[in-house]
Amino acid sequence: MSLWEYANPVKFIRTTDKVLPWVWTLAGLCLVTGLVWGFFFTPNDFRQGSTVKIIYIHVPSALMAINAWLMMLVASLIWIVRRHHVSALAARAAAPVGAVMTVIALATGAFWGQPMWGTWWAWDPRLTSFLILFLFYLGYMALWEAIENDDTAADLTSILCLVGSVFAILSRYAVNFWNQGLHQGATLSLDKEENISDVFWFPLLVCMAGFVLLFIALVFLRTQTEIRARRTRALLSREGQA
Amino acid sequence: MIPDLGKYAFAVLSSYGVTIVLLVVIVLASLRRARKVRVALDEIENRRGD
């Protein structure tokens, strides 16, 4: 039993069909619990007031915005090296979800920044690199849509993903160099002393789990869809030839 | 019911609102496309089965 068995589309669909209801339920549970807990039952921060409640969506969505790209990078590498179609399609399936996460992170950041920093938007390193990340998502999705041949599209987008990752990291450092920002440093650190207090930490943890699970559920579902869409196209073209 | 959000009510509520709307949109869009593609594929496979 190896992980590569899931490269078989039929097996992938069968297994994910079994797993999906659980993931959906868990994701929904975590999200509802985390958000309700965060929204109704957490104290306000003494400096930031009630805006601290935004953290329960801002941080998880930002986390997933980056992790989605990482997942696409890994999937692209697997496609390039081992040429499993499911992998390429999973990367394709993840892109829109990642883009939405990026938008959520940017939007909640703007709503947070408005009262805290007195501005909706600042050309701060973190904000700017997220905007650039969003542009990468857009380009990646547009390239997938534009190319008709599935294999060519998978090849080209995975190379774009690799090159894009390098440039995304470069941009991150360039932007850092360009402007020192308003954004505070990392919210979460392993160092217990520097971490935020437990009152905020536990609901945040639940929310992060919820976002991760939701992402997994969406990617599974969308990958299934892509597999089916691909098969439909293949069958149609075969009928056309017959 | 809604806790006292003080003067930041707008920021907090709109953040939650935007997030929930966006999440619901992506979930619904995914589900809808999944259903559509599944129906299309079933149709073709049935046609081939005949």
Next chain:
Amino acid sequence: MRALLLRDLMLAIRAGGGFGLGLAFFLIVTVLVPFGVGPQTELLSRIAPGILWIGALLACLLSLDRILALDWEDGSLDLLATAPLPMEGIVTIKALAHWITTGLPLVLAAPVLGVLLSLPIPAYQWVVISLAVGTPALSVIGTFGAALTVGLKRGGLLMSLLVLPLYVPTLIFGAEVARRGAEGLTVQTPLLLLAGISFGVIALLPFASAAVLRINLR
């Protein structure tokens, strides 16, 4: 390789597009900016380095689809692919030809346009140097974008969407060199980083472009 370079250069000059259009576009952008932001000399001289960089970048972008699209259409790209020259070499030569026909004229034109924007005197040399160091990177990255979209109809718009985010680091460091030069600060750090990006990109990206082109020619 030299034959290919000469051929590309000759084609670009004869078609008139390479030298002329990019430069004309650069001129137009620079002329339009004062209409947009108002004619105050003080404001213009402050934003001049950035505008020159943006103008050069856009002019570069506009001419990108000419790198490969024409050769793709008339089939000479397929011939080149079967030639003994490795694909990496072809891509590099293409990028070099693009730089000579587009990047180099832009670098030379920048000081002239700087006058229009009342660029501060100390900034001239840094604008020219930063453009000279940075535009090769723009050409090489652009070739990658052109290779990605070469087979597509209406690929131009998509290519802009793909290429522009990749231009971000180059633009940041290039404009930073020019800005610091204008304000009389030291420019060493951004200049070195800019050169680092250019060299890194020239060394590595042709492999990606060649891989992409091979896939597109499959």
